[in-house]
Amino acid sequence: MAANAADVTSRARSSEVLLKVEDVELRFGGVRALRGVSFEVRRGEIFSIIGPNGAGKSSMLNCINGFYHPTSGTITYKGQPRKAMRPYVTASQGVARTFQNIALFKGMSTLDNIMTGRHLKTKATLLENAFWFGRAKREEMEHRKFCEEIIDFLNLQHVRKTAVGTLPYGLQKRVELGRALAAEPELLLLDEPMAGMNLEEKQDMARFILDVNDEFGMTICLIEHDMGVVMDLSDSIVVLDHGEMIGQGTPEEVSNDPKVIEAYLGVQEEGEA
Amino acid sequence: MIYRESGQFKKTYEADQAILPLRTDQIFMVGVLLVAFLVIPMVASNYVMNALLLPFLIYALAAIGLNLLVGYCGQISLGTGGFMAVGAFAAWNLATRTELPMPVIFLLAGLITAGTGVLFGLPALRIKGFYLAVTTLAAQFFLIWLLQRPWFNNYSPTGVISAPTVDMFGWTVDSVTDRYYLALIILVIMALIAKNIVRSSTGRKWMAIRDMDVAAEIIGIRPMATKLKAFAVSSFFIGIAGVLWGFLYLGQLEAEAFNIYVSFDVLFMIIIGGLGSILGSIIGAAFVVLVPIFLNVVPSAIGLPLGTAMISYVEIFIFGVLIIFFLIVEPHGIARLWSIVKQKLRLWPFPY
Secondary structure (H helix, E strand, O other): OOOOOOOOEOOEOOOOEEEEEEEEEEEEOOEEEEEEEEEEEEOOOEEEEEOOOOOOHHHHHHHHHOOOOOOEEEEEEOOEEOOOOOHHHHHHOOEEEEOOOOOOOOOOEHHHHHHHHOHHHOOOOHHHHHHOOOHHHHHHHHHHHHHHHHHHHOOOHHHOOOEHHHOOHHHHHHHHHHHHHHOOOOEEEEEOOOOOOOHHHHHHHHHHHHHHHHHHOOEEEEEOOOHHHHHHHOOEEEEEEOOEEEEEEOHHHHHHOHHHHHHHHOOOOOOOO | OOOOOOOOOOOOHHHHOOOOOOHHHHHHHHHHHHHHHHHHHHHOOHHHHHHHHHHHHHHHHHHHHHHHHHHHOOOOOOOHHHHHHHHHHHHHHHHHHOOOOHHHHHHHHHHHHHHHHHHHHHHHHOOOHHHHHHHHHHHHHHHHHHHOOHHHHOOOOOOOEEOOOEEEOOEEEOOHHHHHHHHHHHHHHHHHHHHHHHHOHHHHHHHHHHHOHHHHHHOOOOHHHHHHHHHHHHHHHHHHHHHHHHHHHHOEEOHHHHOHHHHHHHHHHHHHHOOOOHHHHHHHHHHHHHHHHHHHHHHHHOOOOOOHHHHHHHHHHHHHHHHHHHHHHOOOHHHHHHHHHHHHHHHOOOOO
């Protein structure tokens, strides 16, 4: 598979800031979902947003993604300040994401779902598609090859042609990751990739996330509640509570921050690992 | 073991992505086409061809068109009759007012209908489901009203105008067999085009919008452009079906012939045949055309002749019940039942 940023591996991160969020505020009427949130995501890192329920984590992701537009503050992506833009424009700039509640195309097969993820890479026009000539056929084969590699990578071979609506939950999560990967994004947003999974599935998913980061050099920004996973995977973490940032830093810094412990992690008994 | 796929290995993605990847299906399809092109014209009487096969072929084309929109892109339309009328009247006016050759007229009529479809598809950008259905219902009534204005039938005193002779590349389509062949050829070509579209990136975009428009937007699909494209392509198909309906089947044009019942019939076809299936559109058309004939023949054959009025009531009952049945039990229609049968036949008679 094309490692589009082979020089950037997870162990040797560049200092380039891919995404910069500055003083973002998001209001729905009287509700202030986000207040003065600022952080930086550097290219090639695994960045986590954590916090209790209703802290504004998904809202933050939706802002990055173009679903919501911040009431004030700026989001700078690849050095360009972003204006209010539609999600499909964000996608064309190399941002892909998965959802907390799986948002797959249930009537379509696994393969078709992942192929749809290649959408931005297809150029064939309607007429070419209608008569199956020129780019239509050529592109279809190229993308099929690429998607087969993703299917191999995620171990989805056996459900290639199964409608995703009938797949078990864990597999659906994996297909959704596959669909996001198919777009070859620079920034991958994962909204609770491990919610509702059992231990084994979590381990698989954690391995996939690390591999994606390592092999393809994708920058990952994820929301997750499983602290073990977050602390192990992340390079840096930001903690939100009631829309406000209460902590930021490396996993060690965050897990020792008294404010974070009070709001979210809870006090650990002596001797408990 | 009628339906075997074991031992058929695909060595290229191309072979795997073919329209009919299985040998059995390929043979079956060739058989169907042979029967349609060679056997039926020889054995079918003029009556059968005119009253049964022609409407079936044309309805099948309209059903494919509507299925592209409803079954694949998930945008409900009740304006099929109106769009067929647009196609028919566009072709008639082009034929009477210009000297263009017939194939060009067919194409232009399709394109004009596509444009009309896009225009009435614009509300789909804001509204979904039931509300969109009502909007397209308005399109149906508006278009029929518009086409009854005298300019469209060239100030004909009766409002009924007769269709011109269809001349395709020097082939004068005159006898009923000719008309059957023309409708069949157009249906085969357009069904192939439809199949190509739905298996390509365009079709995947439509299905993505249908299944989850939010997620579709997130991977970079522009909802507006995609929906309007579906309206355009669907209306193109329906427009061509309208031309065939007026020129080949009715032989004369009248806007009222494309009323709301035509729209409903085509919608019934795709619900019964199978939403999101090209084959289903064709099966559904066959079903809806055949049921009235069936009701005519069977009860009198078993000694229970039904009156004409009764037949039309029973017909409505049957469609009603079937639509409820399919919507609740099998939204993918007869086409899905057919694929289940194929699934079973793969292993029959050994279930393991």
